[in-house]
Amino acid sequence: MTEKTLAIIKPDAVKKNIIGRIIQRIEDEGFKIAAMKMLHLTKDEAKGFYIVHKSRPFYEDLTNFMSSGPAIVMTLERDDAIAHWRQVMGATDPAQAKPGTLRREFGFSVERNATHGSDARETAEWEIAYFFKK
Numbered sequence: 001m002t003e004k005t006l007a008i009i010k011p012d013a014v015k016k017n018i019i020g021r022i023i024q025r026i027e028d029e030g031f032k033i034a035a036m037k038m039l040h041l042t043k044d045e046a047k048g049f050y051i052v053h054k055s056r057p058f059y060e061d062l063t064n065f066m067s068s069g070p071a072i073v074m075t076l077e078r079d080d081a082i083a084h085w086r087q088v089m090g091a092t093d094p095a096q097a098k099p100g101t102l103r104r105e106f107g108f109s110v111e112r113n114a115t116h117g118s119d120a121r122e123t124a125e126w127e128i129a130y131f132f133k134k
């Protein structure tokens with residue numbers, strides 16, 4: 001069933017000049033890019049986006065990193081988009097991610113892991129609405 005997910009090319013990947021390679025992979029995997037923009041999140045916007053992690057020890061570092069430079073946010077559409085995009089990204093920690101996944105290929109650390117993807121239907125809806133008005 002066609003589904004939407006929110007993807008982010010995080011500031012580490014934008015800095016490394018690999019936006020094009022990640023977008024190529026997205027297209028090769030059969031996703032339609034339904035919406036896309038580049039933006040430099042403020043610290044407050046990063047905190048709002050990751051509010052679910054507010055009591056985690058990494059919240060401060062994560063939101064500093066996510067507001068450290070421009071990022072690309074996208075709505076991706078495909079059959080089973082949420083699970084498929086997470087599979088293409090690989091595990092949160094690039095060292096644990098399978099060969100061929102984006103995080104394995106382009107991630108540097110569990111924090112600087114190149115990409116974001118929604119983890120469930122409800123979070124995808126919330127995350128898409130966070131960046132794209134209807």
Ligand code: DAT
Pocket residue numbers: 053058062091092110111112113116117119
């Ligand atoms: P994911 O991005 O795979 O959905 P998550 O939702 O558990 O992972 O965490 C969100 C982001 O927070 C993750 O992409 C990077 C950061 N993060 C998670 N666990 C971390 C940790 N143990 N140390 C530092 N950063 C972490």
Ligand code: MG
Pocket residue numbers: 117118119
């Ligand atoms: Mg997550």
